[in-house]
Amino acid sequence: MESPSYIKSLLIPSVQKPQGRRVWSIDLEQVWLPFFTATNTMGDTAIPSEAIGCPLRLGYDKAGAVRFTQSGRPVVRVAKEIGDSVRLVRDNFTANLLNYTGNVIKDNGEGYKAQIALAKKTGEPIIQHDRQQLHNALEAKAKEQAEAVAKAEAEAEAEAVKSKGRKRELVPA
Numbered sequence: 001m002e003s004p005s006y007i008k009s010l011l012i013p014s015v016q017k018p019q020g021r022r023v024w025s026i027d028l029e030q031v032w033l034p035f036f037t038a039t040n041t042m043g044d045t046a047i048p049s050e051a052i053g054c055p056l057r058l059g060y061d062k063a064g065a066v067r068f069t070q071s072g073r074p075v076v077r078v079a080k081e082i083g084d085s086v087r088l089v090r091d092n093f094t095a096n097l098l099n100y101t102g103n104v105i106k107d108n109g110e111g112y113k114a115q116i117a118l119a120k121k122t123g124e125p126i127i128q129h130d131r132q133q134l135h136n137a138l139e140a141k142a143k144e145q146a147e148a149v150a151k152a153e154a155e156a157e158a159e160a161v162k163s164k165g166r167k168r169e170l171v172p173a
Helices: 005-010 028-041 049-053 080-107 109-165
Strands: 056-058 076-078
Touching: 028 049, 028 080, 049 080, 076 080, 080 109
Parallel strands: none
Antiparallel strands: 056 076
16 A cells, blocks of 8 residues: 555645744644635635635623733634634544554554554653653752752741840830
8 A cells, every 4th residue: 555645745844934823833824824715716615705804803802892811912813714614624634644544554554563563662762761860850859849948947947046045125015
């Protein structure tokens, strides 16, 4: 079985790196809008023109006032029709990936099992290294915290001893 060209094309690096607003980690202006315009043109979708023409909308609260983030910026949302269509593409994309995987397992189960075994074997040293590094970091952090607590307790005890050593003055009421 040979991999379909659409699967192979997903694995080829792209030179272009768009920098605009992203929806599902894909650029809205450079990818989604042209794609949905093309699908509308071909009759595959019926996304309203106003959603494609103005894909970013102000967010409003329940009272109808413009919403703001904690930093004071207005909340900007993707038009519902665009967001819904992106979700549909994402769900279909995921289904296609799983379907392809199932076909590979069915057609070349031994090769797939060999890849899994190889991945586990070559990944094990990395897992062990990370596990040891995490263990060491947690021990160091616990030691630092214990030292900080001990230092704070010693300072508090020294302050208590110091205050007991002072003579108390009686202050008339």
